[in-house]
Amino acid sequence: MSVFSRLIPDNPVLTKELRVRMRGSRAYWILLGYLGFIAVLVLVRYNSFQSAVTSIGAGGSASSSIGTELFNWIMIPQVFLVLFITPAITSGSLTIEREQQTMDLLTLTRLSRRGIVLGKLMSAVSFTALLIISSLPLISICFMLGGVDPLQVFSAYMMMLAASVLIGSMGIMWSSAARTTTQAVMLTYFTLFLLFLFVYGSFMQGLTQKFAPTGLPSASETAFNALSQSWFGNQFIGFRVPEGFGFAVFSLLCGTLMTSVATARIEMFPDRKAGTLRALTLLLISLQAFSVANWWVSAWYHRGSRVVMTAVQPPIGAMIIPCIALLLLVPIFATGEVASFEAQRIGKYLRWSFSPAGFKRGKLGSGIPFLAVATLVTVCAYWLAFVPVGKAGAAFHSGALSLGLPGLPPPAPININGQPGETVTVTGQTMSISRTNGSAVTATKLPNGGIQVNRTDPNGMATVSILTNWPVDMPVMPPPPPASTLVAPQTGDMLQATVALLATIVGFGLFCVLCSVAFRSRWVSAVAGYVLLAILWIVPDVSTSYTTSMKDTSIWANLGYLNPIQVFSQICEPANYWQNRFLMFGHTPMWQVCTLAWGALSVLFLALILIFVRIIAKENAPIPYEELVQLA
């Protein structure tokens, strides 16, 4: 036995998988195909550049841009290959053991479940690593041409490795949940597809452009911008890092979480491993909340001093990201089943669920308490992000109104038709209009406070000039408008937002619990939860875009009251919020309606849950043996 083999961790699964993977010629053909594909791409691109350069005669100055572009030509297909090859390896890894009927034999050895899952993951990742590292020599062409920074190459490879861990773990997670390999592969690629849509949709398009009629980025857009900055920016929780460091950190954390899910799922008592999963989820979501808030807070307080990082929305918008994450987590944690013996002693069961011991078990009863704790932890993470800038107290006053931004939209545009030579006074500002050969002059006050002057020439041509354009460049905070013209609605602030978020999480959680006890199937109730979530996210916005006045407001538009993101939007941009929105309760603060609506629904759901629990209790099924053993 060589010295080298002693250095490899003694994971029999890894050893076996590596032996089998590199056996025969298959692995080498894959490697050849992979490198061949990229090499051909590079060759084609390089040739076309070369001919372009020789014909133009640009020489050295163009070569750096060619280098940069060639780098992209090498990296982009690599990313896709890695993202498609890794799940193909891992998504079958556990189902194939079941299909080959080798799972039982593996289970009975003294290998830990974690060891099995990690062995499978490491063998897949090491193969992907082999593929991408083998492409490094091709990168040297880019260095020859210039325009590529070694740090950039490092970032790209770090992100690809992290992504392969992330996607590989996802494959293993689905592999542990699915019955067959086909199912696992389909689920994995479907999730991958959704992930692409999400990333593409949020980063490239901006989810909700219509929030901001002024042309400024909306709170949601800024939130997703902050998210992408925390992943791909060169700053992570306040430290300067290579680009993509945040992405690597979150990918690895997320990968750990998903391998833990896989580990728990092949365990004999999966719910007993829930403690680890919950701790990891808390860590992931609070770190993400902190890093987004950290970016936003520093962008807000340092705006002007660092040109790149400027936020025009108040930092409370950073809570939109953990809010979305929490809502997505609810159907996972608040679905499950209630056994008959638990239903019979529901009081004792609930008391136990709320205790630390209950948190460590994945019982249905402890799902909502966990989600409530997770909500509070993310709020704390948001608050913590204010500490590095030395404004811990400011977190509580981080809404738009507290920061002195206008509350209600300015009055509708006023048209003033002045005669040449007259002095026209516009509310709050004075402007004189000079004689212009008898032509008519019109000044319009715009919703964003700018003044638009329209002048019609005798020959019928119109010229338009915008004199003031606040607040696009926003050098200083504008003074608050006079109280007589604007009555500020109480949009609430961090504490109110927290209350509304908590009410939503609990109410939505109760909906999922209700589905669980009514349908008695975890899959069905989780799907029901996500369908409701999709309705709450999409329908109100679509409906609002068809609404033009208070009269034609529909029930669908009013579903927006149940969406906590609307609460944050209103707190972030109260002035713009009501401009194209006509809801049932007028300008009542969103957080109040949201809290009350979810509170009322919670009571209703709770009553229905109790009815179903009574039905389950009557079934009188025997107590499972493992529970008796646990109690003893």
Add this chain to the structure above:
Amino acid sequence: MPMIEIKHLRKEYREGSKSKVALKGLDLELEKGDIFGFIGPNGAGKTTTIKMLATLLIPTAGAASIDGIDVVKHPEQIRSIVGYMPDFFGVYDDIKVWEYLDFFAAAYRLPRDKRPGIIDEVLALTDLTEKKDSYVESLSRGMKQRLCLAKTLVHDPKVMLLDEPASGLDPRARIEIRELLKELQAMGKTIIVSSHILPEMEEFCNKIGIIEQGELIVAGDVNTIARQVRGQHNIDISIVEDLPRAMAILEGMTDVVREVKITSGVRGSRRDEQGTQADAPSQLLQKTDTSGRGGVLQIGYVGEPDFEYLVLQALIQNGVKVKAFYTPETDLEDVFLRVTKGHVA
């Protein structure tokens, strides 16, 4: 202290809201060194019981312990003293015999430098030494079965749970497995071996249990059970001609002979040709034409074993041409057919 102790072990499977009982309260005690033959038709609950002992299934109620360790409370400890061979198992593709065993040796946390020695030992025991560098998928079924047994032996378990080790094997491979089990018996291992094929059990089991529809019908010492259930044993008599007369004579001997039946028509014993098939085609042939022809008769003999010859004597003295007179070797099978009712749960 008994090596294996099972008390009121029960298993229900949930299928939606309905539950199906696979095992209805099994009680069993086995001492160290016992070889227990677990017999029953498919679906009777043998595999369920073995899987619960192997910590692969959780019982619905009841308890089981091996070497004083509860199987539900301490599955990890159980796994290190138990070797389990499933009825259906797969092997990995693209892997060599020694690598397969090395994988399991490592998975059982055997020290790295001891593994090659142990692998050679179990290969020698299972007669696979010359196949060490072959690919697993190239082995014959019997060899795979032996390889699985070798894998089960890698961590030197005290207790072995073998679920249908000989199923689907040709006679020669079955004999090889049987010889192997005898060797294990000599090594002092406690073994539970299940089968629905009986003759192979009789030779090396010192205890048997017959299970049907989740209930253990009889269990205990092989000889005791044979005596208990048997009360009679079968004798096959092959007759050249004039079957009715022979039947009349035999039916006249009511004190020692019970249940005279024709197991085959003219062409003599079919059982001889079919070897040890568990199903009995005899019932189908009962209604064959019997007038004046020969055939095979089966009688249930309830007298003293040493006085069987008196029956033969009576036949010959009455001029019946007897071709053969013998006790068929499938005794356990009869026990089995007698106590079970042919239900499959």
